[in-house]
Amino acid sequence: MNDTPTARILRDVFGYAAFRGPQQPIVDHVTTGGDALVLMPTGGGKSLCYQIPAIARQQAGLGVTIVVSPLIALMHDQVGALHEAGVEAAFLNSSLGGEEAAQVEKKLLRGEFTLLYAAPERLTTPRFLALLEALRERGQLALFAIDEAHCVSQWGHDFRPEYRALSVLHERFAGVPRIALTATADALTREDIVERLQLQEARQFVSSFDRPNIRYTIVEKKDGLTQLLRFIEREHEGDAGIVYCQSRKRVEEVARQLVEAGVHALPYHAGLDASVRQRHQDRFLREEGLVMVATIAFGMGIDKPDVRFVAHLDMPKNIEGYYQETGRAGRDGERADAWMVYGLQDVVNQRRMIDESPAAEEFKQVLRGKLDALLALAEATDCRRVRLLHYFGEHSEPCGNCDNCLSPPAIRDGTELARKLLSCIYRVQQANGISFGAGHLMDILRGKDTDKVRQYGHGSLSTYGIARDASESELRAVLRQLIAIGAVAVDAQAFNTLRLTEASRAVLKGEVPVRLRESVADPAPTRNRRRATVSAPAAQDLDVDAQARFINLKAWRSEVARAHNLPAYVIFHDATLAEIARRQPRSLDDLQEIGGIGARKLEAYGEDVLRVCTDS
The missing domain is CATH 3.40.50.300 (P-loop containing nucleotide triphosphate hydrolases)
Known part of the structure; x- marks a missing residue:
């Protein structure tokens, strides 16, 4: 150097x-x-x-x-x-x-x-x-x-x-x-x-936008909270994490239910008293294994290095937001997860917020384009990381570390089903002069004899029952794709009813194919987590004696951090403590060779660190 x-x-x-x-x-x-x-x-x-x-x-x-x-x-x-x-x-x-x-x-x-x-x-x-x-x-x-x-x-x-x-x-x-x-x-x-x-x-x-230590997983939302709990229990029990929700009410509900399920969790949103928000943020930064359930009001500038997962229970507005929020996981360079569930209602909600915005139409078009890019990432059947980096103008090769790379989804042609759905939207509009929502249209396509079908006489439509073999999940997947490519519009001013667009014509003619991925709402665990005596990834390859030193060093660090009213990682990062535990330095000169220990910290803490190592 x-x-x-x-x-x-x-x-x-x-x-x-x-x-x-x-x-x-x-x-x-x-x-x-x-x-x-x-x-x-x-x-x-x-x-x-x-x-x-x-x-x-x-x-x-x-x-x-x-x-x-x-x-x-x-x-x-x-x-x-x-x-x-x-x-x-x-x-x-x-x-x-x-x-x-x-x-x-x-x-x-x-x-x-x-x-x-x-x-x-x-x-x-x-x-x-x-x-x-x-x-x-x-x-x-x-x-x-x-x-x-x-x-x-x-x-x-x-x-x-x-x-x-x-x-x-x-x-x-x-x-x-x-x-x-x-x-x-x-x-x-x-x-x-x-x-x-x-x-x-x-x-x-x-710089490169790539965060190779983060594993990206996006799954179809069925019961988001149950899926989240299963994800935490299988892969991140006892880990620090952030769970993002769209509304304050949802934040409160999810935080309460996580606590009831035995997860150490706190809520954070702009509706809480400022002193409560500050207290919860301080606890998140200073305590280990705490999960923060939050709106996007939480996170910017959070330097906590050992956040092991970021989960989204609702779809963000754009890829920039998604990347920024998921980037709060694994700042220490150790393995971490970015996990998201999303469904048709997420797409509808985000479209509605854009359409109802008082912004100029030019601005709305930019926002729609950004949302479309995120939808394309969510619906992608190829490498998530390649898609994500391409958005920021960066070329990459398949990563081998996202859900699509690890478990390539089965793909099938959904074009015919898409044409049936578009035809149904057209027929009900033609018959009644009004539009209807997704649930009713799916009832018609699947041939259901509901009160609403009878009320509007939709049992006599040519599209009634033409998709009896399709599940509601399949139809919703098709509809998400059609909204994503702009072939169906959601009318937020009319109770989220659906209508055709100029882009519908090409799909109806079979000129634009619609590809569907097989629905996997709850994939198997992406890794077998080795339950070590210490949970910090940086320390999981230590031998038994070194792990004992690491645990004692962390306990000492916690005492110092509390005395200084600072997060523990400000004193020393886990990686630095793990390296100290591994090398077991005998002198200040030995200690000085370890990364993350400058002259001031060596002077302030060197003798104490050596004492902890000797006593362990």
Whole structure:
């Protein structure tokens, strides 16, 4: 490894011997004053891409780095982690009282910080801008780092209007370099970030979006909660995880039912009192084996490395949201699962939300296109990862680690069934002048003698009973495909009734084939989990003595974390503890060779770690 200033910071402060992936060119570019737009997947080490330049520029006498971050909890934990590494950092947010905030401002002007974290709405206030002006006049404004930069884009999945005001950084502080970072942005979102933040001259660093340690599984929803419980019991008993639901009510129901089933779970949504949300988030970050059931209000900036699964009980709005949310699993690089159930009602609900939106039609068309891409991923019969990466413009080969690769689904031709369904929609519309919903249309096709069939005289239609051999599940699969390709529209203004579109004609003529995958609502376990004496994947190849050391090291780490009011992983990651347990170091020099132990942590904890290893 080159003994450059940034390489020394990486080794001495953060305890790592080498940069990962594109970190080094990003760090070198920003350290020398270049602007950058960085797209790097969750767990790829984005924070180091601005923290190391911040330290290097501060050491060169260039002053403080201002980090724009959208979440109070994230600021707190990142500042805590920097303190543990021996870096002077602070935050300014609403959790501070007036006197505390004033003290931070005074220290900022005295040049006592290397990094200062602030929310976008605070950064753009006249008071804060005046502080920045004062720093610039003294030549003490080193860098702006804009985290979660996709929030600036109306096409992004976490759009926050206050991010738009960050254009002031370029307008008023043009000589100060800027780095914008995000884990998720398609080409459209990327263009919007560049335009909104005026980063046209910035160098773009786009890493691979691949997260090979995550296994993607998408199954048909039949009884979502039962399927979820079976998934957790079979593959993730005792593991930390996140379960996403679309509504607050559903979050509360699922959390309660998981607890009743013996799963350690908590709810999180915007309707809860702020103090309850904060308490639940703190517990999730600090406790092991806790499952958070949440709306998408939870998750952005969650740095917990040992989340072993992310489950969706309802379909997200788009692939960006899906990728961002699933990316919260396996940040430590160890195996993790992204599991989702979805059904026809999910498709209908998402279409309805778009159609009922007050947005302009052009915007709605973009949203429909994004939803269609997610539907195509859900209905795919080939490699999920190939599909997912293709969406972000990245070529890949079949991964061998998604449900379709591991258990290739049986495929059959559903074109004739699709034509029957479309014909039925046409016939009932022709007969009654009104449209009907999916359930009634399926009753007609399957020849059911219901009150509604008799009421409207649909037993006499030519399409009555023409799909008696088809199951309701098969018909729903066909309908999902037809909605996905735009051959059927859902009328949200008329009780989710179905109608034909221009694209229906090609299917009716047999010009567009419809391929169906055999329904598998509850696949067999994707792996046989070896129940080890420790659940951390990083430690499951340790021998018995090393596992005992690992358990004792974790217990020691928990005590330190509680004393410092920080998540345990901020002290040391599981991977670092596992390596310590494996090597059983005898001296501080031995300990210094292990990744993740910088000079400050070696000084603060080295003797204690050696004592735990000796006593184990």
